[in-house]
Amino acid sequence: MPALPPAFDKLVTLLSRLPGIGQRSATRLAFFIIAEPANYAKTLGQSLVESVDHVRYCADCHTLCEDERCSICRDPTRERGMLCVVETVQDLLAFERTGAYQGLYHVLHGALAPLKGIGPSRLKLDNLEDRVATQGVTEVIVATNADVEGEATALYLAKRLKPLSVSTTRIATGIPMGGELEYIDQTTLSRALSGRVALDV
């Protein structure tokens, strides 16, 4: 059977390594790329090379940046006493979109998942204690996801940070804004109940 050109097959193989892209999707993408004006493939190719050449992780918080330290870590107006620990860069961006947080971040790039073989050494934790100890951090807010991995990571961090004189807090779990109690799952509802706060009027 006559195969497709080797250069095409190679492109399909490389594209199929992307997450969520199987052999069939990769073939469809490759056909699209070939059918586009050639400068699309060339611009994308160049952009890929540039992105790995120019984009790196901030030496302090491990978010993506182009310099040694990111714009948040370098911003003198941010409160340097607060450190919000998140799992991913996307989570950091979600907090930034709220505009409600003025402290610094620490991106773990994952969460503990012993069953998947992801232990503390796979997370960006090396410099966390150092940051807390030397940068005058008074509160570490653990903002990992509210799933099994995120909760386990939060407990692990609380234990690990205990020897340091820092307050470790966890973001609140409860019913989301606009949530109708009838449709909220049991775990969330019981958490919302036990985490009730006084209405000071």
Added chain:
Amino acid sequence: MPALPPAFDKLVTLLSRLPGIGQRSATRLAFFIIAEPANYAKTLGQSLVESVDHVRYCADCHTLCEDERCSICRDPTRERGMLCVVETVQDLLAFERTGAYQGLYHVLHGALAPLKGIGPSRLKLDNLEDRVATQGVTEVIVATNADVEGEATALYLAKRLKPLSVSTTRIATGIPMGGELEYIDQTTLSRALSGRVALDV
């Protein structure tokens, strides 16, 4: 709000132009690419450039190839009197996998769809008559899809090829092998009925 590095944003924008990849998927792919060892991005980048540099359309049948003519068109053992017209390169490959066809192909790269603005000029039809007239073609098998666009394209081709002394045929429609009549749709079943053939035993 601090943005992500411009090189990263550019990569996301370019990836989101791919079919079926929205902004969110493109961001996920870009994060994956950044987290992979750098040689993945570089190899993929190089492969993109190579694919448009080396892959082109066969001057005769318009399938993908690396030379002026594809290996099927150059193969002296193929029956040059038969031309199978297909919509896409994937369809050509599907026929090749059967091993049941020994003639040549003609890839249209689409089908007529007036509502989407796809007329005959958008298909690779320029050299079809020329091939039929000069390459001793005796039968053109129209193997476009059995949907509205494919059927319309088949009728169009039959009309267009009428002036040439060539037999134009359409691949059979009917119940697929292993099909259970109970679950076959009405159109397919009535087509299978009207297209019945004599059982010569």
